[in-house]
Amino acid sequence: xxxxxxxxxxxxxxxxxTVLIGPAPARADDPETPAEPPKVELVLDVSGSMRxxxxxxxxxxxxxxxxxxxxxxxLPDETQLGIRVLGATYxxxxxxxxxxxxxxxxxxxxxDRTQAKAAVATLRPTGFTPVGLALRSAAQDLxxxxxxxxxxxxxxxxxxxxxxxPCEVARELAAQGTRLVVDTLGLAPDEKVRRQLxxxxxxxxxxxxxxxxxxxxxxxxxxLVDRARDTYTANPTVVGxxxxxxxxxxxxxxxxxxxxxxxxxxxxxxxxxxxxxxRASVSMALDRPVNPDYGVLLRATAPDGRELxxxxxxxxxxxxxxxxxxxxxxxxxTPTPSPTGAQTAxxxxxxxxNSFAPRPGTEATPGMPVELAVDVVAASPAPDGPDxxxxxxxxxxxxxxGLVTGLVAGLLTRWWxxxxxxx
Numbered sequence: 362x363x364x365x366x367x368x369x370x371x372x373x374x375x376x377x378x379t380v381l382i383g384p385a386p387a388r389a390d391d392p393e394t395p396a397e398p399p400k401v402e403l404v405l406d407v408s409g410s411m412r413x414x415x416x417x418x419x420x421x422x423x424x425x426x427x428x429x430x431x432x433x434x435x436l437p438d439e440t441q442l443g444i445r446v447l448g449a450t451y452x453x454x455x456x457x458x459x460x461x462x463x464x465x466x467x468x469x470x471x472x473d474r475t476q477a478k479a480a481v482a483t484l485r486p487t488g489f490t491p492v493g494l495a496l497r498s499a500a501q502d503l504x505x506x507x508x509x510x511x512x513x514x515x516x517x518x519x520x521x522x523x524x525x526x527p528c529e530v531a532r533e534l535a536a537q538g539t540r541l542v543v544d545t546l547g548l549a550p551d552e553k554v555r556r557q558l559x560x561x562x563x564x565x566x567x568x569x570x571x572x573x574x575x576x577x578x579x580x581x582x583x584x585l586v587d588r589a590r591d592t593y594t595a596n597p598t599v600v601g602x603x604x605x606x607x608x609x610x611x612x613x614x615x616x617x618x619x620x621x622x623x624x625x626x627x628x629x630x631x632x633x634x635x636x637x638x639x640r641a642s643v644s645m646a647l648d649r650p651v652n653p654d655y656g657v658l659l660r661a662t663a664p665d666g667r668e669l670x671x672x673x674x675x676x677x678x679x680x681x682x683x684x685x686x687x688x689x690x691x692x693x694x695t696p697t698p699s700p701t702g703a704q705t706a707x708x709x710x711x712x713x714x715n716s717f718a719p720r721p722g723t724e725a726t727p728g729m730p731v732e733l734a735v736d737v738v739a740a741s742p743a744p745d746g747p748d749x750x751x752x753x754x755x756x757x758x759x760x761x762x763g764l765v766t767g768l769v770a771g772l773l774t775r776w777w778x779x780x781x782x783x784x
Contacts, residue, residue, distance in 0.1 A: 397506050400441045400469055401586050402499045403429065406516035408448030410549075411486040413517070417575055421517050421548050422486050428579040429481045435583055436472050442586075443469030443502050444477060447495040448488040459489035460522030469502050490518050493525035496561070500534050500541055510541050511567075513585050515578070517548035519557045527557060529724065531564035532648060536620055536727035543567045544585045546578065564648040566730075597732055602627030606664055606710035614736045619713075620728035621645070626714045631735055632706035633691045638740040642686035643672070643713050646730045650720040658714045659685040669709065690740040711735075 411422040429444075436442060444467035451462040466480040467473075496512065503510035520527045534541050544567040545558035555571065562569040568585075572578035597618035603609045609628040621627050633639045643659045659672030672687035691707055713733065719725055 398439045398441050399511070400443075400503050400506075401511045401513065402443040402445055402465075402469055402502050403432075403582070403586075404445045404447065404495050404499050404512055404514045405429070405481075405484070406448060406490060406492070406514075406518065406548075407446045407484050407486055408488055408490040408518065408521075409486050410490075410518050413549075416548065416573065416578075419575070420486075422484065424575045424578060425515055425548070426481050426484065427575055428582055430478050431579050432582045432586060433472065433474050433477045436474075436586065438472070440472060440586065441470050442472045442477065443467055443499075444480060445495060445499050445502060446484060447491050448486075449484055451488040453488075456489060456522070460491045460494065462488050463491055463495040463498055465498070465502050469504075489521050490516065491522040492516060492520040492557075492561075493523055493527040493530040496527055496530045496534070496543065497525065503541070505540075511585065511588070512541065512543045513546065513582060514543060514558070514561065515546045515548065515582070516558070517554070518551070519554050528560040528564060528649075531561045532724070532727060535565050535648070535730055541565055545569045546581060547571045548578070560649070563646070566646060600629070600733075602629050602713065604628065606630060606662070606666075606712075609710065611708075612711075612733075612735050615734075617733045617735070619731045619733065621713060621715060621731045622728040623651075623717050623719055623725055624715065625728070626712055627731070629711045629713075629733065629735075631709050631711060631737065633689075633709050633737055634706040635691045636740050637737050638688060638690040639709055640686075640688050640736045640738065641672075641711055642684060642734045644682055644684040644732045645715060646682050646732075647717070648729060650723050651717045652720060655716040655718065657683045657685050658712075658716075659687055660712045660714070661687055661689045662710045662712060664708055664710060 405425060407422065411425070412420055414420045416424045433442070443465060445463060445465045447463040448459070449462065449464065449466075451459045453459065467477050492514070496514065499512050500510075503512070531543055534543075543561055543565040545562045547554050547558050547569070550571060550573070555569070559569045561567070570577075570581050572581055597616045600610050600612065600617040600619055602619050602621070604626070606628045609630045611630045611632065613631075617629075619627060631639055631641070639661065641659065641661070643657060645657045661669045661671075663669060670687050670689045672685040689709065711733070713731060715729070717729070
């Protein structure tokens, strides 16, 4: 996600565009809106397996409690914190009953350090592991708003209560546009747990970390809670692309989010006036297993389908995100004059396509998350072709030097051969 400040000149340009081409483009959220305080909910697994004494010779629950206390003491005053637990109260064997066992023990709000630490200190490992239900409940605890929310899930085992499957819950929350990020911390070096926690984090743009010591767990929780303060205050605007350009949503400068099915094409429209340059990029998060060697394509076309420019793949530094971007100037194409003789904005169609294919058993719905960034700026002149400039003189000098060197070498060789024959 990208924060952008639009100047008065850009706003004036958009108003002019509205007059000339009709409906106003969709607008990204106003970045001038005052930022909400960061909101974080810590979700702790208190199931029976947390009794295991395999972290620095201590039980997993005691290490987690110590980490919580240190994190609560270090919390910035502006942070709104909540704590939810799962598997903390039901001691019976009825799985149906045990899989409903999740409670919020500290409501999301200004931190009461004494209350928070006292609530965590009384926890004792007890029951099942309803991770999916706890995630869904934590999202409700955090509510909605103009900024993203963060859930930090700490668990030592995979969900024992699915359905709901926690990966599907994470995708469901992301598809709702709730601006929710889930970071996961694994306390057990188990491959099945790692895969599940990685899936949850990837679906929401979060991170996965394995914590093998008390210091690692404390440090990572502090880092994630602190990161909430840097949460984007201008979030992508939810938009729905169409199957063709004619009825595609009209977009102005901003950042937008959508969902795209496997091997789908989604269309959007952007008005670009003569003398302006369209800059656009798209990123797609691979939130589920897909076959390798596929990618994302971003194209700009005219309304009649004629391709104007094709995007170039760009590395994002992450293997779970693929990106592409393009630039196109209205000066590169013939503008269409209006009946009054004035040059009107040209509608450019942006097409986001992907060639991904799901692996066997992978859910196809909802579509994969797409983030589209659009900007329209003053066109920059294209650079001239390659030119040697003053390099012509150097080239001529090198040519002459080579010629002279060749002549001298030839004369010396002839002299040496003649001398050798006489002797």
